[in-house]
Amino acid sequence: MQIFPIAQALALLMLANGTPVIVKKICGSRLAVPLDGGMRFLDGQPLFGASKTIRGVISSIAATAAVAPLLAVSVGVGALMAAFAMIGDLFSSFIKRRLKLRPSSQAIGLDQIPESLFPLLVCQAMLALTFADIVVCVGIFVVGELIVSRILYSLRIRDQPY
Numbered sequence: 001m002q003i004f005p006i007a008q009a010l011a012l013l014m015l016a017n018g019t020p021v022i023v024k025k026i027c028g029s030r031l032a033v034p035l036d037g038g039m040r041f042l043d044g045q046p047l048f049g050a051s052k053t054i055r056g057v058i059s060s061i062a063a064t065a066a067v068a069p070l071l072a073v074s075v076g077v078g079a080l081m082a083a084f085a086m087i088g089d090l091f092s093s094f095i096k097r098r099l100k101l102r103p104s105s106q107a108i109g110l111d112q113i114p115e116s117l118f119p120l121l122v123c124q125a126m127l128a129l130t131f132a133d134i135v136v137c138v139g140i141f142v143v144g145e146l147i148v149s150r151i152l153y154s155l156r157i158r159d160q161p162y
Contacts, residue, residue: 005128008071009081009137010144012064013116016082017089017145019063020056025157031055035090041097048093049103057086077126081119088114106162109142116141 024032033054036047061082068078091114096107120127120134129137146162153161 006133006137006140008073009120009123009127009129009133010140011071012068012073012078012081013085013119013137013141014144014148015067016060016064016085016119017115018148019060019082020053021152021158023055023059027055041094043098045097045100046103047097048090049097051103052090052093057083060086073127077123080126081123084119084122085115088116088118091118104160106160108146108162111162112142112145113138 031053032050034048034050035052035054035057036049038050039047041047061079064082064085065075065079068075068081071078092107092110093103095110096103096105099107101107116138117134120129120137123129124134149158150161152158
């Protein structure tokens with residue numbers, strides 16, 4: 001287990017997943033176009049829901065790619081990490097809609113594991129991560145996200161404490 005690749009990966013994950021929350025706080029509803037365009041799946045539920053926006057995905061990829069070189073990671077790896085973090089987040093939202101959970105509802109594990117595991121698996125070789133590193137990163141991300149979400153809520157940056 002190597003500390004620096006884990007720190008790089010965690011920093012990229014936090015940036016990728018946190019950027020849309022910060023951008024939402026700054027921009028409010030401006031440019032908040034739902035990624036699914038309001039489409040409904042076969043079960044009649046939204047595909048992802050209105051809280052998953054084009055603005056969120058673009059801001060995540062752009063910010064993570066821009067900051068990646070400061071973490072000694074290429075712009076491309078930063079963009080890839082963010083893209084797969086967003087794919088993981090969309091996967092979680094898709095599953096939550098199938099389970100008829102309301103948007104922004106809490107589903108511990110489902111809310112954190114895909115958005116951390118997907119990008120770590122895709123970027124494993126590029127970040128020199130071992131399987132053990134990935135397990136550690138996902139574990140730290142799950143706990144860290146639960147703690148950081150509550151802090152951001154208390155600072156009135158997040159709308160929900162989770």
